[in-house]
Amino acid sequence: MSTIDTVAVLGAGTMGHGIAQVSAAAGCAVRLYDIDEGAVAAGLARVRANLDKGIERGKVTADERDAIMANLSTTTSIAEAVDGVDLVVEAAPESIQLKESIFSEVDVAAPEEAILATNTSSLSIGQIASVVRDPSRFVGMHFFNPVHIMKLVEVVWGPETSDATRDAAVDFARRLDKEPIVVKDAPGFASSRLGIVLGMEAIRMVEQEVASAEDIDKAMELGYRHPMGPLRLTDLVGLDVRLGIAEYLHERLGSDAFEPPALLRRMVAEGKLGKKSGGGFYAW
Ligand SMILES: NC(=O)c1ccc[n+]([C@@H]2O[C@H](COP(=O)([O-])OP(=O)(O)OC[C@H]3O[C@@H](n4cnc5c(N)ncnc54)[C@H](O)[C@@H]3O)[C@@H](O)[C@H]2O)c1
Numbered sequence: 001m002s003t004i005d006t007v008a009v010l011g012a013g014t015m016g017h018g019i020a021q022v023s024a025a026a027g028c029a030v031r032l033y034d035i036d037e038g039a040v041a042a043g044l045a046r047v048r049a050n051l052d053k054g055i056e057r058g059k060v061t062a063d064e065r066d067a068i069m070a071n072l073s074t075t076t077s078i079a080e081a082v083d084g085v086d087l088v089v090e091a092a093p094e095s096i097q098l099k100e101s102i103f104s105e106v107d108v109a110a111p112e113e114a115i116l117a118t119n120t121s122s123l124s125i126g127q128i129a130s131v132v133r134d135p136s137r138f139v140g141m142h143f144f145n146p147v148h149i150m151k152l153v154e155v156v157w158g159p160e161t162s163d164a165t166r167d168a169a170v171d172f173a174r175r176l177d178k179e180p181i182v183v184k185d186a187p188g189f190a191s192s193r194l195g196i197v198l199g200m201e202a203i204r205m206v207e208q209e210v211a212s213a214e215d216i217d218k219a220m221e222l223g224y225r226h227p228m229g230p231l232r233l234t235d236l237v238g239l240d241v242r243l244g245i246a247e248y249l250h251e252r253l254g255s256d257a258f259e260p261p262a263l264l265r266r267m268v269a270e271g272k273l274g275k276k277s278g279g280g281f282y283a284w
Helices: 014-025 037-056 062-070 076-081 096-109 125-129 163-175 192-208 213-224 228-235 239-255 262-269
Strands: 008-010 030-032 072-075 085-089 115-118 138-143 152-155 180-184
Touching: 008 014, 008 072, 014 030, 014 037, 014 062, 014 072, 014 085, 014 228, 030 037, 030 076, 037 062, 037 072, 062 072, 076 096, 085 096, 096 115, 096 125, 115 125, 115 163, 125 138, 138 163, 152 163, 163 180, 192 213, 192 228, 192 239, 192 262, 213 228, 228 239, 239 262
Parallel strands: 008 030, 008 085, 030 072, 085 115, 115 138, 152 180
Antiparallel strands: 138 152
């Protein structure tokens, strides 16, 4: 498989702007696509703001920032975005219909040998890949937020992903200075599947008054060296978001370990969604 020099990133939001930034920093020519001018401009401004912060912290030089910005171009035409590229990374909203429709277009407009990747955090890689003519070149590349800081990339291989495609995704993640892990296309991949079990059990422990939220978090932070306990993390991600993932995994994997506790449902119903609502397991 040839090297990856040109990358199209589809969706310039929270994840897309970050994926574009790290790809441009690795020396690729990056085309950042979104549905309107405002969205691509906002994505580009976020990249610049990240880099400016990097300069303030002494991690990036002004020359490096300028070189990275020079590697980035923007477009609101999907055909223009994927024309002649080596890799497409889709980071549009988490909807199977939307992703299927995007990849139907990409399939026609991108080069036949381009690798097609989705940044989905939960959807089936095999299902999205079913809309392209050659699913062997389709793979999941699950980045974490904020992309320019978080090291992990889950490379998710679907039932028809070729070894060459999987290996190319792993190599590309390394080139971005990330740590790739290789995971089969199974619900929750590796990260959400483990993270949700821990999160649900921690909430059950609050429900059963085993310990306070602070002390349950400290058990993991100080006892297991997790950088953040599962309850604080739930507050940051959003209780509604975690509930949605837990329900999905409970349904798909059938294990009681994923069953959302009544306390979580009650808090979501009461609008206690975590940091974004001002309160969850902690006051924010
Ligand atoms: N936010 C996270 O922490 C996180 C982490 C890992 C993976 N993900 C996944 O990444 C993907 C994007 O999430 P996000 O948080 O960046 O969302 P976001 O809402 O911040 O950004 C999505 C962007 O896609 C654009 N968009 C809408 N319709 C589009 C279309 N048809 N084609 C191209 N772009 C379109 C929107 O204008 C927006 O700019 C989702 O699949 C999500 O599950 C998110």
